[in-house]
Amino acid sequence: MKKITINDLKQKSIRYIKGVGESRESLFKKLEIHNLFDVLTYYPREYEDRSSIKNIADLQNGVPCSFEGTIVSNVSITRPKRGMTVSRVSIEDSTGKITAIWFNQPYVKNSLKLGDNYIFFGKAERKLNKLQIVNPVFEKASSKDMKKSLKILPVYSSTKDLGQNIIRSVVYEAIKIINDIELEDMIPLSVRDKFKLPDRTYSIKQIHFPASVRDIESARFRLVFEELFMLQLGLLSYKSLATDTRVGIKYTHIDQMEDFIKSFPFELTNAQKKVFVEVEKDMESSRVMNRLVQGDVGSGKTMIAVLALFKAVKCGYQGALMVPTEILAEQHFKSIKSLFDCFGVSVELLSSSLTKKQKQLIVEELKEGKTDVVIGTHALIEDYVEFKQLGLVITDEQHRFGVRQRTILTEKGQNPDVLVMTATPIPRTLALILYGDLDISIIDELPPGRKPIKTYSVNEAMRERINNFVREKVNEGRQVYIVCPLVEESEEIEAKSAVVTAEDISKSVFRDLNVGIIHGKMKSSEKEAIMKSFVSGEISILVSTTIIEVGVNVPNATVMIIENAERFGLAQLHQLRGRVGRGDEQSFCILFNQSNSKVAKERMKIMTHSNDGFVISEKDLEIRGPGEFFGTRQHGLPELKIANLYKDMEILKQAQESAMEIIQADPGLMKHNELKKHLAAYFGDKVTLS
Template sequence: MTDIKGIGPKKQAKLNEMGIYDIGGYIEYLQRYYEDRSNLVYIENSVDGEKQYFELEIANAAKTYFFKKNMSITRVVAKDDTSSINLVWYNDRFSPQSLKIGTKYKFFGKIDKSKKQISNPLFSKLDDDYIGGIYPIYSVIKGLSRKEFIQFKDTILDNTKIRSDYLPEKILEQENLVDINDMFKILHRPDSYLDLYKAKLSYVTRQLVVEHLANKLFNNIDNSYIKHKAISLTPYTESLDFELTQSQQQVLSEISYDMYSDKKMNRIVIGDVGSGKTIVAILSAIIAIKNGYQVAFMAPTELLSIQHHNNFKSYLNKFDIRSELLIGSTSTKDKRSIYRDLQNNDIDILFGTHALFQEKLEFNNLGLVITDEQQRFGVYQRKLLSEKGSSPDILLLSATPIPRTLALTMYQDLDLSIIDTLPSNRKPIESFLVSENMERRFLKFAVKQIQEGRQVYVVCPRVSDDEDSDVNSVENIYKRYKKFFEGRIRIDYIHGQLDVESKTRKQQLFANGDIDMLIATSIIEVGIDVKNANLMIIYNANYFGLSQLHQLRGRIGRGNYQSYCIFVASDGKIEDEKLKFIETNNNGFEIARKDLELRGAGDRFGVFQSGFTSDNMYEIYDEDLYSRVNRIVMNLFEDKSYESNIELKKQIENKMLEYKKIILN
């Protein structure tokens, strides 16, 4: 990449830190979200509290005022044909100095009509497309500005053919998909929302075709199965201190049928947060164990693995079932002992993360693999196990409730079970939608909960302050709260950029009650049960998807205390239909249906805000999309055109390598 103008060894090193090592990697590094900078407005016609695009003439030179220590305000007066306005920059006295009196510039920022000012606006010359149009926002690291990143990317797009398309031209025409080279160009610099929608649809279709084709190919190879003898689960259910719901009993019956039949189980259980999927999985594990097989139970994080093990160890011990835990922090001595006992068939069920697939680990007689919240990697997990000479049943658990018809389309290669009722003893969470100007009131409420011995989650959409975003960040809220509470409560923060050890330690401290308030990004969405946490505050709630808000809210309400969730709307978003709906609804399946309805045919993929990274791509629940993917896969599979398609084979291999890296690291 150093052949590209402006990219020297230092910039190359920064790009490497972002996971970009070559031209292809640069092109495939997609946006975090898009910002609409296309609609030019006049000062008088602008909407108070919203970010907008203005073309203004500079009326006077920049003036800087200093106050406190190292703090400054720089003001410039600008005008258009309808009015004049103050442009204000905080702690940035250099950028506005380039603005020349009598010259027109483009400005983009949020207007405050009561103060007659626009705070920290972005600006550019009239002939610069930095403002005007649909603008991609990328995650970059210190030492590389977004503007530089986009300049390098534009050079690449203008001078490089990305690759040959791995989907046949006939399929592109039939499914109205955009050519792969045009697709990436549109994703990086869209001219219209219609073009962007088509490009996003084409991108995610390609990604899912590769995954589904890999799934189909692998399922075709692996036809062996385990047939279990029927056992009575009555002694095991009667020893629980609660009764299974009718929905849990039905799902357990479906799983039992699979395990007793002449076929391999390959089933996904979808249930709302707190619906009791884990105990159903444990009872399924008992069927395998009592038939002489071993079970691997995998969770996405170490803490969740620890929680599962702690919750069920004593219960399993009652039936002479030995369970162990294997995670990254397990001592070398204990690991050796687990490896030995596992090979000798002395361990019945092993809890852990994807570390369970490391090469040194060998099961004696693996019969069932349970995977919690990571169904995306199911294909590769089975591939790894088959390479070890194992062919176990597969049970996947998902806490993302989606309508049955859509689930059947999404998971066509899996049998589907749904737990659609919650245990009767769970208290409904009380939810409130408020504006940010009520912050002092809800923080006083938080203090009251903490004084009563409870704990609080605070969720923000961003890790740090953006140069062009006015949403709350973890870093900003942490500083603000430290100042507000003045040491009266114990506050800490957590986000995805911290190392694994720090994240694990902080979550454990919170679980142990050593932290009163944990400020976090959506990283806590898949987290451990903290029964003492009964309050969640979600800032800029409109920036999250409806289903994601429900998942986050599900982190509280796990104990016997009444729980509360406060959705804090961004300026001007208090009437948001999405937020009003979740304020009054706790049913995950109803929320999922509403989520689909609100997206509508024109914005199913969140065109107006979201980017399309590999992280959020799997949050797309669209029946038409999955029908299209299944159609394409069937065409490729039936005419066997994939066999001679070198580029498509390469994509499947790359996807498997990506999963291997995620699973084994």
């Protein structure tokens, strides 16, 4: 039997699949489905179990199920209002009777014949002690090929004009292509045998069109294991290449460190002291430091970076701090420069908004070693940026940078130490696995005197009261953030946009106050001007997109209002809330929740009850499905398509254990050429593995 690899599947366009033309191709692209591999790994989010038939008398309220019955009335059609039709028919079996109702499907009248038997599937509900079922799917009980019933059918995440039947048929055609070939297995035989994993082709077929619930479980275990095994193998391979085979810089003890710490306008917390001891120990060892420092919003991670940079510079090396936004880069530059100035450490800011001449001067001074520390955005990884002796690389907000970007920056020095910081708290056990290429430090304490932010979830009925509260705070001299999920209005998503909200409130309810707006589509110079006005207090109310999620520090801002809060991830809501509460005054976070769904209400409850980022991240993992970490995809790593990091923790541990055994026995995968090849195909160009 012919074998086929991941790369072979990726090279076959979705147009290769029967039933996919130009228009369907563009619809599938909206779901990030471009090729045969994408289709086969577009896993169902749930299933409809139509495989067992129940008696009408046994149907349970709100539970999807199949039943067989005889049509005992003609289909009646009513038109309660213009543009709407309601079709009704009575169905019975030997145990009871039920009414089926279809909205805007008048064609069912010609599909159902009085006296004939049909199999129906849908959710039954009891109204006024009578059973009814709305919009059930059905087919004749005598049909030889039961396409719609007596099966377990996959349910996929879809998009407008791409319904379940289309997705199912395209996936079915894709599976027909691999029927007569064997998908090369990425997992070594020894690992497959140890965990009794079924083969890959079987698992792909059964995850989409399972014969039984047991087949779903077996296929899912195999595919989840594979996904997590490859992720761990990639991270551990990168770690072994990044640390085991290279000798790092061995920094020495710095006498000036104590004086430097004493010069701070505050005292370090015990947690900060503990974490810096771990960082210093790494720096003074001969191995390359690869450490993640995670801490809640406002826990003081930046000071760990400052201490590490000071040590690197005083030992004769240069340091680089890469951050995701220009606003954050500028804030770091100002605060760090003020701390370093008295100790003879030169600091420069490098960002894309600088003129060509300004950039050229900074780059020249870096290359000549005249600049000790450079703070910047992605501009730092451009080819033209060179260092005389780069000894320390720090990236802030790790989820915004990938392993690949971090690597590009580290390659500008001779095995520099690497420090990664994130304010997205992750449960420690998960962090150890997720950041397999990093050692972990946690700042688990906030500076003294920080008041917990009072958080409230409200609906539109509270709008006027909240507006009055905003006015009251502004009159007291405080400032307010209003965050919206979109930049401009979208027809498909009903969510308040930053542009429309800013226009509304500046012309109506707050027309006498100074309202500003900032979003990602603005020019850097415009964003910079707005932020300066807000920091200086000229702007009282700043309407923004999530651009202010990371690092903006305005102690006078005490109110954070988040529109359509249900559209944000929990960790993102926590990050946004962390923009207030930075001064001595009591701060408030108001979450406008426009959804009545159980999940949305549960998430708002978590936010109003907890200010602890670690608790929130646990809940976020519990609630969120596979594919995303904390509301943002993990840049630089393959997306998880089926694994759920919360529910699949046990499989994650097994996968990591297996990956570790292989890497420890064969660090460069020299004896596992096939596995190395699969790994490169799995990660694409996101991680260099050789």
